[in-house]
Amino acid sequence: MSELGIVYALLGAAVAVLLSGTGSAIGVGIAGQAASGVVTEDPSKFAKVLIIQLLPGTQGLYGLLIGFITLSKIGVLGGGLADLSVQTGLLILAACLPIGVVGLLSAIAQGKTAAAAIGIVAKKPDQFGKAMLFPAMVETYAILALLISFLAVSGIQV
Amino acid sequence: MAVLKMQRISICALKKDRKAILEKLQSMGVLEVNHILEEDEDFHKMDTVGKKQGFEKAASSIDQSLDILERYAPEDKSMFAALEGKKLISSEEAVKVQEERRELLKTAKQIYDLDREHAERLASAAKLTNSIESLTPWLALDVPLKVMKTDRTVFFPGTMPGGTTAEKVYEILAEKAPEAESADVHIISQEQSTVYLAVICLREEAGAVEDALRSEGFARPSQSWEEAPAREKEILEQKIAACQDNISEIEEKIKALASERERLKIAADYYRVRADKYEVLGTLPQSERTFVISGYIPAAAADKTADYLMKKYDCMADVEEMQEDEEPPVILKNNPFSANMEGVVESYGLPVKGEIDPTTIMSFFYVFFFGMMLSDAAYGVIVSIVCGILVLKFPRMSAGMKKSLKLFFYCGLSTIVWGVLFGGYFGNIVDIVTGKFFGTTITPPALWFVPLNEPMKLLLYSLLFGVIHLFTGLAIKGYLCIRDGKIMDFFCDVVLWFMLLIGLILMLLPSDLFASIAQMEIVFPGWLDTLAKVLAIAGAAGIVLMSGRSNKNPALRIALGAYDLYNITGWLSDVLSYSRLLALGLATGVIASVINQMGSMLPNNVIGIIFFILIFIVGHSMNLAINLLGAYVHTNRLQFVEFFGKFYEGGGRPFHPFRENTKYAEIKEETLS
Numbered sequence: 001m002s003e004l005g006i007v008y009a010l011l012g013a014a015v016a017v018l019l020s021g022t023g024s025a026i027g028v029g030i031a032g033q034a035a036s037g038v039v040t041e042d043p044s045k046f047a048k049v050l051i052i053q054l055l056p057g058t059q060g061l062y063g064l065l066i067g068f069i070t071l072s073k074i075g076v077l078g079g080g081l082a083d084l085s086v087q088t089g090l091l092i093l094a095a096c097l098p099i100g101v102v103g104l105l106s107a108i109a110q111g112k113t114a115a116a117a118i119g120i121v122a123k124k125p126d127q128f129g130k131a132m133l134f135p136a137m138v139e140t141y142a143i144l145a146l147l148i149s150f151l152a153v154s155g156i157q158v
Numbered sequence: 159m160a161v162l163k164m165q166r167i168s169i170c171a172l173k174k175d176r177k178a179i180l181e182k183l184q185s186m187g188v189l190e191v192n193h194i195l196e197e198d199e200d201f202h203k204m205d206t207v208g209k210k211q212g213f214e215k216a217a218s219s220i221d222q223s224l225d226i227l228e229r230y231a232p233e234d235k236s237m238f239a240a241l242e243g244k245k246l247i248s249s250e251e252a253v254k255v256q257e258e259r260r261e262l263l264k265t266a267k268q269i270y271d272l273d274r275e276h277a278e279r280l281a282s283a284a285k286l287t288n289s290i291e292s293l294t295p296w297l298a299l300d301v302p303l304k305v306m307k308t309d310r311t312v313f314f315p316g317t318m319p320g321g322t323t324a325e326k327v328y329e330i331l332a333e334k335a336p337e338a339e340s341a342d343v344h345i346i347s348q349e350q351s352t353v354y355l356a357v358i359c360l361r362e363e364a365g366a367v368e369d370a371l372r373s374e375g376f377a378r379p380s381q382s383w384e385e386a387p388a389r390e391k392e393i394l395e396q397k398i399a400a401c402q403d404n405i406s407e408i409e410e411k412i413k414a415l416a417s418e419r420e421r422l423k424i425a426a427d428y429y430r431v432r433a434d435k436y437e438v439l440g441t442l443p444q445s446e447r448t449f450v451i452s453g454y455i456p457a458a459a460a461d462k463t464a465d466y467l468m469k470k471y472d473c474m475a476d477v478e479e480m481q482e483d484e485e486p487p488v489i490l491k492n493n494p495f496s497a498n499m500e501g502v503v504e505s506y507g508l509p510v511k512g513e514i515d516p517t518t519i520m521s522f523f524y525v526f527f528f529g530m531m532l533s534d535a536a537y538g539v540i541v542s543i544v545c546g547i548l549v550l551k552f553p554r555m556s557a558g559m560k561k562s563l564k565l566f567f568y569c570g571l572s573t574i575v576w577g578v579l580f581g582g583y584f585g586n587i588v589d590i591v592t593g594k595f596f597g598t599t600i601t602p603p604a605l606w607f608v609p610l611n612e613p614m615k616l617l618l619y620s621l622l623f624g625v626i627h628l629f630t631g632l633a634i635k636g637y638l639c640i641r642d643g644k645i646m647d648f649f650c651d652v653v654l655w656f657m658l659l660i661g662l663i664l665m666l667l668p669s670d671l672f673a674s675i676a677q678m679e680i681v682f683p684g685w686l687d688t689l690a691k692v693l694a695i696a697g698a699a700g701i702v703l704m705s706g707r708s709n710k711n712p713a714l715r716i717a718l719g720a721y722d723l724y725n726i727t728g729w730l731s732d733v734l735s736y737s738r739l740l741a742l743g744l745a746t747g748v749i750a751s752v753i754n755q756m757g758s759m760l761p762n763n764v765i766g767i768i769f770f771i772l773i774f775i776v777g778h779s780m781n782l783a784i785n786l787l788g789a790y791v792h793t794n795r796l797q798f799v800e801f802f803g804k805f806y807e808g809g810g811r812p813f814h815p816f817r818e819n820t821k822y823a824e825i826k827e828e829t830l831s
Contacts, residue, residue: 051787058745058788065748068755077755129505133798136791143741144734150744151613 006074006081008089012096013070016149020063020103020142027056027111034115038122048128049118055135056110059103062146066099069153082158095152102145110138161515161810163457164486166194167464170450171473179471180435183451185825187817188463190487191438191453201443201450206436213433216263220426221821223266224419226273230409231416243554245823247424252825255424262425265418272415276408283401289381290394295347295354296379296387303390304382311340312364313356319375320351327355327371334370338363423822431818438816453816454486485511487813496521498564506798507808514638516806520797523627527796528569530623531742531789533609534750535577536584537782542570569789579606580743584778585750590758609743616740618676624736625663627796628729631804632656638805650704658697659729664690698723732800738792746785753777 035049068077070092075082084092113135120131167189171179183189197203236242255262296303299315306313318327327343335341341359348354359367368376383390442449455463455477464475480486488508490500492515499521509515532538545567549560577583581604593599609616632652639648664686666672673679682690706718757773760766802808818825 054784054787055791057784061745061749061784062741064752065745068748068752127505129502129794132791133795136795137799139792140735140738140795143738146745147617147737147741150741151617154610154613 005084005086005089008086009070009074009084009092010076012089012093013067013074013076015093015100016070016096016103017063017067019100020107021060023104023107024057024060024063027059027107027109027114028053030108030111031056031114031118034118038118041122045121045125048121048125052114052117052121052132052135055114055132055139056107058139059099059107059110059142062099062142063103066096066146066149066153069150070096073153073156073158084158088156088158091156092153095149095156097149098145098152099142099149103142106138106142106145110135110142113138160491161509162489162491164454164480164489165457165460165477166192166452166480166484167455167460167475167477168450168452169464169467169473169475170448171467171471173444173447173449175471175473176439176449179451179467179473180439182467183463184431184435184438184816184818186459186463187815188459189451189453189455189816190814191441191451191816193441193443193450193452195443195450195452197443200445202445203442204440204444206440210433210436210440213429213436217426217429217433219270220263220266220422220429223269224422224426226269227412227416227419227422230412233419238548238552241548241552241555241559243552243556243559244820245420246554246826247823248826252424252428255421256428258421259425259428262418262422265415266422266425269412269415272408272412276405276412279401279405279408283398283405286394286398286401290391290398292379292381293383293387293391293394295349295352297391298346299356299387301356302383302385303379303387304384305378307361310361311358312361313358314364314368314378315346315354315356316371316376316378318353318355318371320349320353322353322355322374324355330374331367331370334373335363335366338367338370341367420823427818427820427822430820434816434819454813456489456813485811488810489813490515490517492517492521495568498561498568499524501558501561501565502794502797503808504812505794506802508810508812509806509808510810512638512642513806513808513810514634516634516802519630519634520801523630523801524565524793524797525568525572526623527627527739528789528793529572529574529576530620530739531792532569532573532746532785533576533580533743534582534584534746535574536582536587537746537778537785538570538573538575538577540570540782541573541786542567545570569793576743578604580604580747581608582747582750584774585747585752585754587750587754587774590754594758594762609740610747613740613744614675614677616743617737620736620739621733623739624733624796624800627736627801628732628804629656629659631801631806635805646707650700650707654697654700654704656697657693658701658726661690661692661694661697662726665694732803735800736796738796742785742788742792745788746781749781749785750778753781 031053035053038049039046071077073082074084074092117131117134120127169179195201293303296315301313303315305315324343324345328341331338331341331343338359340363341357344356344358346354346356357367357371385393438451442451444450460477464477467473467475490497490503490508492500496518499517502524503509503515503517503520529538532541545563549555549563549567555563581602583602586601588602589599607615632655636648636652639645639652664682667680668682668687701723702716702719704719705722706715709715709718753773756777757770760769760773
C-alpha cells in the first residue's frame with residue numbers, strides 16, 4: 001500500500017478530461033470561427049453550420065466518460081477511496097492516456113476539417129450530408145482511443 | 159427497392175394546342191424535357207429569352223415587395239413555420255389572381271415606391287436632425303447666423319480651437335492686426351474642442367481681422383442661416399415633425415397593403431411558373447404548324463400521359479425505351495418504410511445506370527445501428543414522439559422534411575428497443591431517484607445485458623453486426639456480377655473473398671486470442687478446423703492468382719494479386735470501425751449517468767429537488783442533442799464508407815421534371831379528366 005497509488009489514478013482521470021477537453025475546445029473554436037463567417041453572410045445556414053461546428057466537441061465528452069468511470073472506480077465519487085498500489089495507480093494513468101492524447105490531437109485536426117466542411121456548406125448547402133462526413137472520419141480514431149481507454153480502465157482490478 | 163424505369167416520350171402536336179399541352183404537362187410534372195432533335199431547315203427554336211426574363215423580373219419584383227411588406231408588417235409565423243410547407247389553394251382562387259395579375263404587379267410597384275419614399279424621408283429627417291445639432295452651439299446668438307454688413311461695420315460668426323477666451327482673441331488681434339482696434343468679440347458658447355464666437359468690426363478692417371484670427375484657427379460656419387438660430391431651430395423641428403408624419407403615413411399605407419400579401423404570393427408563383435414554361439418553350443423545335451417536345455418520363459406514367467394527350471388533342475405521342483448509351487435521370491421507389499432513407503442515399507449519390515438502389519437493404523441496417531448508438535429507451539421515446547407529432551401536425555410540410563422526420567421516428571423506435579435491451583432509461587435515472595428519495599435503489603433490469611458491465615461482449619457483438627453488414631455488401635456485389643453475366647468477376651472478386659474471410663474467421667474463433675477476448679473457449683471439431691484452413695488458403699491463393707487477370711504479363715499478374723490480398727487489412731479496419739457501435743452507446747449512457755450523479759449530489763430538500771429537475775432537463779437535452787448528432791453522423795458513415803464501399807458508387811442524376819415550381823403556394827391538382 002502506498003499513498004501515491006490513488007494520486008496516480010486521479011492524475012489519469014485528470015489527464016483524460018484535461019487533454020481531450022482542451023482539444024475539443026480548440027477544435028470547436030476553430031470550427032466556430034468559420035461558422036461565424038458563414039452566418040455573417042447567410043444567417044439561414046445557422047443550423048447546418050452549428051451542427052458541423054459541434055462535431056469536434058465529442059472528444060471532450062469521451063474524455064469526460066473515461067474520467068467519470070475512473071473516478072467511480074477509484075471511489076472518489078460517493079466516498080470511500082480505494083486502496084491502490086502504486087502499480088495499479090500507474091496502470092490507471094496509462095489506461096487514461098489514449099483518450100487524452102488522441103482526444104487532444106484528433107479534436108484539433110477535426111476542428112480544422114470541420115472548418116473546411118463549413119466552407120462546403122457555405123458554397124453548396126445541398127452537399128451538407130457529405131460535408132458532415134469528413135470531420136466524422138477524423139473522429140474514428142478518437143473513438144478507437146476511447147474504446148481502448150475504456151476497456152483498459154474497466155479491466156484493471158482494483 | 160428500385161430505380162424507377164424511365165422511358166422517352168416524344169410528342170408532336172399542332173401549334174394551336176401548344177399552350178394547352180405545355181400547361182398540362184407542367185401541371186402534371188412527370189416529364190423531364192430533353193431534346194434529341196437538332197434544329198434543321200424545317201424545325202427552328204423560338205427565341206423566348208426576352209419573355210422569360212420579363213416574367214422572371216415580374217416574379218422577382220413581387221418577391222421584393224413581399225420582402226418589404228415583411229419588414230413593415232411581419233407575418234405572424236409560428237416557431238414551426240418552416241415545417242408548415244406551402245399553402246394549398248383552389249384552382250378558382252389561382253385563376254382569379256391570375257386575372258388580376260397586372261393590378262397586383264402595380265401593387266408590388268407601389269409598395270416598392272412607397273418603400274423608397276420612406277427611405278428618402280428618413281434620410282431627410284436625419285439630415286434635418288444633423289442641422290439642428292450644428293445649430294445648437296449658436297442658440298445663444300440672437301441675430302441670424304451669417305455674415306452681415308451695415309454701412310460701416312461687418313458681423314461675422316465663426317469657430318476657434320477649444321480654450322480660446324475673449325482676452326486671448328484680443329491679444330491675437332493686438333499682435334497680428336494692431337491697426338484693427340474696432341473689433342468686438344463675443345464668445346457665444348464653448349465646447350471641449352471648439353469655441354463659438356461672433357466678431358463685429360469696421361468694414362475696412364474686416365479683412366485684416368479675419369486673416370489674423372484665421373492664422374490662429376478661426377473658421378466660418380459651414381452653413382449660413384437666414385434667421386436667428388433659435389428661430390431656425392423651430393423651423394427645422396417643424397420640418398422634422400412633418401417628415402415624421404409623412405413617414406408614419408407611408409408606413410400605414412404599406413401596412414394597409416399587407417392584406418394583399420397572399421394574392422401577391424400567388425401572382426409571384428404564377429410568373430415563376432410562366433417563366434419556366436417559356437424556358438421550355440425556347441428549347442422546343444418548331445416547324446410552321448407543329449412543334450415537338452421530348453423527354454424522360456417514368457414508365458408507369460408514360461402510356462397514361464400519351465393516351466390522354468392523344469385523346470384530347472390532335473397530336474402524336476410516342477413512348478419508346480431508353481437507348482443503350484443514354485443516362486436517364488433517377489427516381490427511387492421504395493416501400494413506405496425504406497422510402498424515408500432515400501434522402502440518405504441521395505446525399506451520397508443516386509445510383510448510376512446498372513447499379514441497384516441500395517435504399518431498402520440499407521434502411522434496416524440504418525435503423526438498427528442508429529438505435530444501438532443512441533441506445534437509451536427514454537431518449538428513443540422522446541425522439542419518436544416529437545417526430546411523430548410533427549409529422550401528424552404539419553401534413554403539408556415538404557416531402558424531404560417529412561422523410562427526415564419519419565426516418566428519425568423509426569430510428570427512435572429502434573432506440574427504444576435497444577434501450578430496453580441494455581436497460582438504459584435516461585442513463586441510470588431510476589437507480590438514482592429511487593436511491594435518493596425512497597432509500598432503496600431499484601435498477602430496471604436489462605432485457606439482454608448491461609454494456610457497462612460487459613463491454614467485451616458488446617464489442618464482439620458490434621463486430622459481428624459489422625461482419626454481417628459488410629458481407630451483405632459483398633453479397634450485393636456478387637448479385638450484381640451475376641445479373642450482368644460476369645461470372646468470372648463473381649467468382650474472383652466475391653466468392654474467393656468470401657472463402658478467404660470465412661476461412662480466417664473460422665480459424666480465429668478457436669484461437670487463444672479470441673478466447674482471451676471473449677472469455678469463452680470455442681472448440682471446433684477437427685474437420686471444421688481443416689475446412690477453415692482449406693478455405694483461407696484456397697481463397698488467398700485464388701486472389702493472388704486471379705485478381706490481376708486483366709493483365710497478360712504473368713509476373714505483373716501475380717504482383718497485382720498479392721497487392722489485392724493486402725486488402726485484407728482494409729477488411730480488418732472496416733470491421734473494427736463497427737466498434738463505434740459500442741463506444742457511442744457507452745457515451746450516451748455514461749454521460750447521462752454523469753448528469754444524474756450531478757443532480758443526486760444536491761441536498762434532499764425542496765430547493766435540491768428543483769435544481770435536480772433543472773439539471774435533469776438541461777443536461778439530458780444537451781446529451782440527447784449531441785448523441786443524436788453523433789448517432790446520425792456515424793450511422794451515415796458506416797453506410798457510406800463501410801457498406802457502400804463494397805458495391806456502390808453512385809453519381810446518378812436526379813429527376814428534374816418540368817413542373818409548377820412554386821415558392822409560396824400550391825394549386826390543388828386537377829385530376830386527369
